[in-house]
Amino acid sequence: MTPSRTLRLDRLLDLLMPVLATVVALLIGAVMLVLMDADPIRAYQALYEGAFGTKNAVADTLIKATPLLLVGIGICISFRGGVINIGGEGQMIVGGLAATALALSMPDARAEVLIPACLVASFAAGAVWGGIAGVLKAYFNVNEILSTVMLNQVATYWMIYLMNNTLIDPDQLTAASRIPETDRLPRQSDLPRIGGWLDSIYDWLGLGGADAARWTPTLLHIGTIIAVVFAVLVYVFLWRTTLGYRIRAVGKNPRASRYAGIRVKRYTVLSLLLSGGFAGLAGGIQVLGVRHRMSAEGGAIAFTGNAGFNGIVAALFGKLHPLGTIPASVLFGALLVGGNKLQRTVQVPSALITVLISLVIVFVVSSDLWSRQRARRRVAVAAAEPAASPGGSAAIEMDQAK
Amino acid sequence: MIDQLLDSSVLIGIAASGIRLATPYLYAAIGETFGQRSGVLNLGVEGIMLMGAFSGFWAVYHTGSLLAGVLIALLAGLLMGLGTAFINVTLKAEQGISGIGIYLFGLGLSDLLFQQSFDSVVTVNGFPRIHVPVLSRIPVLGEIFFQHNLLVYIAFGLVPVAWFVLNRTTLGLKIRAVGQNPQAADAMGISVARVRYFTVILGAMLAAIAGASLSIALLNVFQQNMTAGQGFIAVALVYFGSWRPFGVMAGALLFSTVNALQLWVRTKGIDIPAEYASMAPYLLTILALVLASQRVDQPAALTKPFERGE
């Protein structure tokens, strides 16, 4: 075997490792299902069906993945910049609030104006919320884990306040069983559905049979495309611009960066700002694309769906690479959507799904060890035989393995 | 308005309530302090708390013995800690993400076990309030400090012990060395892995007691997700306290006392929007840290897995 072939095999193994880990987690899950008197084969069939089985299922998965991806690319920026942003929940909420307030205040605006304005507002609000944590860290020595955890709660209570007072649906005010929620947002603020476009593409490709399930009835909205576009842009930003390079430099070695003349504090603020901005945008897109109103009923999770935390998982599954985060969010979204379908099909307690997902996370993150060990070995091989190895890719590997 | 709060009975009530509320944070945050001092960030505290809360509750329900409750909770903490340490130390997993996994595992498993063992919310006879002889009769102070359940006293007793262990023992030296410079520690013959296993497991056992302090002492019930985010606050409080037990205690007391205060404010009918009152503990905790504004570097090796020969 030539070294390059072993290398390719190794890369393949790297890709397979998380899959293998997921399989092991699901096998343990299968044992649990059997113990709960549920048929594991039927259950996992349902998991797949629910995530990818129909166009509707795929759409659900992609809708679920959208906020994960947006939060995730924000996480890529902040983790690369050396700050741990666990304030995605709060940033999503303020983003959602900004979009909601703006849409409600401009009921007559045209969609072309209203939607971009709302999305910009949600990004800005999230950026402010993240930026606060950034300023606190850079200039006041307040650790970002502390401030973001606290700010999540502050955002939640602020949302409840606004739902109960300023932004409440006037109809709810007079109702005896008043629900603290806003009115439905004006229709023109709804993010355009993209099922119709997809169908025309399918038709053009000759794939859209007459009675085959169509994309049109699905709820897939343009937010998914926006998220993917931003993922690409963030990749370009982080690896192809000076600003992005400096963020990464600060994250990798703040002291060296300082000696190199980079103003570390500014970049700390900037990475939390951008990170918060994307989480805010995720919130805005949830409101305009999915919920069409905000509500305090059910608490923060009813709105965020835990995407502020799950986005971290997606980003780290994607090796903190914006492009890697795309498939990672889709797979994690699939797991969440499919897990619920599994619960419906075999009627196990929802807690079992939570355990199942946690096992997948733990196993996948643990399996990383072997990839890293091989990456290191590869570097050793590459160093030994510089001529025979694609040095560039090994360097990237090293970079990804931190 | 404010004068309604300046009554001695009110202040006593707030202070006593703050101490009770601080207890679970204290256990969990002191435990987390050990882990972080040795370089391991465990974001899964919340999940371990829930497991501890459930297992302690389960044991007390079935045996009626509080000691059994504490022991079983400790055992649950030990198992969760072993798993956490294995993932974070041996498998060197990314600590932020594995913590979320551990949290979800505890959240789901505690609920699942609860649903399998009980049909609905039930109650146990937990730790009673102990009126410390003599001391509890001291006016004001007695009411504030000496009328709590046993787990409250232990939590506060733990703080100087933790300080002593970290700062005055060889073990503490090892822990700090491993967290600050694992390479050097390794060169000195300290087993980085063993120290981290110890701190993570200790932290998890304390987190489990934190959960049990709710389910078999303060509340005497178990409910799905009953910790309601306290584990995450506890992690935040470790940063508040700059990895020092007394600082952590100050943070826990500040946060909890403000929380008690806002409850009393509303009990007294003072007209502040409830939502803003609820925000107060979170905002004031940040603000206090801003004002204290001290430069304490985190353990240099925090979140970094140890690789020999790096």
Added chain:
Amino acid sequence: MKKRWLVLVLLIIAALTLAACGGEEEATPTPQPTPTVEPTEEPTEEPTPEPTEEATEEPTEEATEEPEAEVTEEAEATEEAPEEAVAARAISLDIPEGETFRVAVVMPSTATDLAFSQSMATALAAIQDAVGEDRFEYAMSENLFVVDDAATALRDYASQGYDLVIAHGSQYGSSLQDIAPDFPDTAFAWGTTVNTFADEGITNVYAYEARSEQGGYVFGVMAAHLTQSNVIGVVGPIETGDAKLYIDGFVAGVKSVNPDIDPIVNYIQSFGDLALAAEAADAMLANGADVLTGTAQMVPGAIQKAKEAGALWFGTQANQTNLAPEIVVANQVYDWTVVLEDIINRVLAGQLGGEAYAITLANDGLRIEYNDAFDLPDEVRQAGEETADAIRSGDIDVMSQIETLLGEPAEASD
């Protein structure tokens, strides 16, 4: 070395999962709770309003233990809700011979929350008990606080051809508004609300709500009679839906008896934080409250505090007596079978929506279950029952009482 560790952790996980899924416990014989830590120290130093309760403490504790240990699970496939007080009313459904009526329900918290979600789970179990598993099937998706997950579930159940799909949470409304028109042949029900979306031209949605203010009012009247300190406390989650109704009704009931009592109402802004609920209750107790009530999932925390201080408790949404048999006076229990029965019969007759229901005292959907172990003075019970009768007959309109006594909607609109 590493492999050995892996095996160990796998074993641990396997052990835990086994424990989780083992279902049946090895029928542990009910051990008597032996208090190990000095029970001699009386925790109640605050003035206890009802000295008689102390005496009842011991036997009732055993009472809580026994039924729990006896319950053995029968059908593990669906998580069973407790079936204590199910057959309170006769249920008759017109399901044709040989057919099965299938219901799916989506709800925010878990089916064992001793509150809102459990009330629906209990109702479905009761119907199944009454008509038989072969003729009535139901599927549940619990813990769906996340609204878009709930929406996916609703859509999926509808597309699976369930005869009735229930969205059990007011937060699901806007999703349902989008979903219902896509499944014109499926009947939906949404609660708690009065809105069937008929205004939007949607014809396949039933609405239901709990007029929890009625029981709240009755309890308020009783509380005002029972209190000796004239301080009464209420622990609420956030100001919404049936929680707000119940609390408004309760406060109005108190004031109808004694306008001078201003119940302490504390919405703690959380549905899940038991510790906060407990301390909120504690603050009320320290202020002299001797009667408490509260609503939503986090109240068990408050109940424990009331028990510790010997204050009285009124429960709502589900029967909470077993949490503190010494101090629970009565519970307002939601029985959705009243609503479900009629909805199902209408669906069977071909009507898919358009009706708004409420469970009330009058239609027995709200039941007041007294705690037999609690020694309630006759005149208080009488006052309560008279009030309940007056509400049933329409002599008391709680809504207008709330308006006059609390000035609610007028105040809220400014």
